[in-house]
Amino acid sequence: MRHTKPWRESQTKEISQLIKNHNIVGIGDLNNFPAGLLARLKKNMVDAVFKVTSKSSLKRALEETNHKDMLEKLPDQPILILTNKNAFELYGQIKKNKARSKAKIGMISPVDIVIPSGDTGLPPGPALSDLKRVGIKAQVRGATIFVPNDTTIAKVGDIITSDIVSTLSKLDIKPVELMLDIVAVKEDNLIYSKDVLDVDAGTIINNIILAVRSGINLGVEVGYICEDTIEPMIVKAQLQAKALDALANKNN
Numbered sequence: 001m002r003h004t005k006p007w008r009e010s011q012t013k014e015i016s017q018l019i020k021n022h023n024i025v026g027i028g029d030l031n032n033f034p035a036g037l038l039a040r041l042k043k044n045m046v047d048a049v050f051k052v053t054s055k056s057s058l059k060r061a062l063e064e065t066n067h068k069d070m071l072e073k074l075p076d077q078p079i080l081i082l083t084n085k086n087a088f089e090l091y092g093q094i095k096k097n098k099a100r101s102k103a104k105i106g107m108i109s110p111v112d113i114v115i116p117s118g119d120t121g122l123p124p125g126p127a128l129s130d131l132k133r134v135g136i137k138a139q140v141r142g143a144t145i146f147v148p149n150d151t152t153i154a155k156v157g158d159i160i161t162s163d164i165v166s167t168l169s170k171l172d173i174k175p176v177e178l179m180l181d182i183v184a185v186k187e188d189n190l191i192y193s194k195d196v197l198d199v200d201a202g203t204i205i206n207n208i209i210l211a212v213r214s215g216i217n218l219g220v221e222v223g224y225i226c227e228d229t230i231e232p233m234i235v236k237a238q239l240q241a242k243a244l245d246a247l248a249n250k251n252n
Contacts, residue, residue, distance in 0.1 A: 008057060015053055015061035018082055022049065024090055026081035026185040027058075027073055033180055034101070038079075041097050041180060048090065051080040069191060073184040087185040091197035094182060100174035103160045113154040113164070113175045120145045120171060127170055134167050 019025055030038070030052065042050050053061075058078050062070050083090050103109070115136055120127075122145045131138040131145065134153045139146050154164055168175065182194045219229040220236060 011053065011057045012060045012064070015051060015057060015080065016064045018049060018051060018080070019061060019065045019067065022082035022084055024083045024085065024087055024185060024187050025067060025070065026083075026087070026090060027070060027075070027183045028079040028081055029075035029181040029183055030077040030079050031075065031181070033178065037099050037101075037178055038180070040099070041094070044097050045093050047085065048081060048083040048093070051082070053078065053080060067186065070184060070186060073191070075181075075183055078183075079180070081182075081185075087187040087192050088197055088199065090185060091182055091192075091194070094180055095198070098177055098179045101176040101178045102174050103165055103168055103176055105160060105162050105165050107160050107176075109154045109156055109158045109160055109175070110177070111175060112152055112156055113168070113173075115147055115151045115153055115167070115171065115173070117147050117149050117151075120147060122170060130163065130167055130170065133163050134161075136167070 038050070038052075055074055055076060055078055058080055059071055059074060061080075062068060062074075081090065081094075103113070115131075119141070120131075120138070122128075123143060124140045124145060128138055128140065128145055131147070136147055136151045136153065137149070139148060153167065154160060182197065184194075185192050185197060216228050216232065218224075219226065220232050223233070225233065
C-alpha cells in the first residue's frame with residue numbers, strides 16, 4: 001500500500017504529459033481485444049501512441065488536462081490513443097489494421113458464418129461426420145471431402161458451439177473480424193464517436209466532386225463569371241450562337 005499511491009501519481013503524471021504533447025486524444029476499449037493484435041497495431045501505426053492504463057489513472061489524467069468531457073466515455077478496460085494527425089485519419093488507420101480471428105465456444109456470432117462450396121482438402125474419416133453434425137451435406141469425392149453447396153452453419157446472434165468451432169478449425173476459417181473498438185476521439189474541443197468517424201473516403205471524394213460540378217453548373221446558369229465558370233460559359237454561348245445561326249438560315 002505504501003508504494004501504490006506514488007506509483008499511481010507517477011503514472012498519472014506520465015499520461016497527462018503525453019496528452020499535453022498531442023493534438024488528438026482518443027479512447028479505445030480493450031475488452032475482448034487480443035494482446036497480439038494490439039502489438040501489431042502499435043507496430044503498424046508508428047505515428048500514434050497507444051497507452052494501456054487503468055480507468056482511474058486515465059480519469060485523473062483527463063481531469064488534469066481539461067478533458068473532463070471525455071470521462072463519461074471511459075470503458076472499464078480503456079486504452080489511450082494519441083496522435084498529431086486528424087481524428088478521421090487516425091480512425092482510418094485503425095480500421096485498416098483489422099484482423100481475422102477464430103471463433104470461440106460460447107461467443108455470439110457477429111456475422112453469418114458460411115462454409116463455401118468446394119473441395120475441403122480433408123481426407124474422409126471423422127472429419128466427414130463433424131461436417132455433417134453442423135448441417136453441411138458433405139460428400140466424399142476421390143480422396144477428399146467435398147461441400148456441394150454454400151452452407152450457413154451459424155447466423156448473426158447465434159451462440160457458437162463446440163462443433164462449429166471444431167469445424168471452422170478443420171477448415172481453417174476465421175470468421176471473426178477484429179478491430180480495436182474506438183469509443184471517442186477528441187479534436188479541437190469536438191468529440192467524435194465511431195459512428196461519425198467511420199466514413200468511406202471514396203464516398204466523400206465523390207460527393208465533393210459532385211458538389212463542385214453542381215456549383216459550376218449553377219454558376220453557368222445564373223451567369224456568374226469566375227475562373228471555374230468562364231470556360232463552360234463560353235462553350236455554352238458558342239453552342240447557343242450556332243443554334244441561332246442554324247435557325248436563322250432555316251427560316252431564310
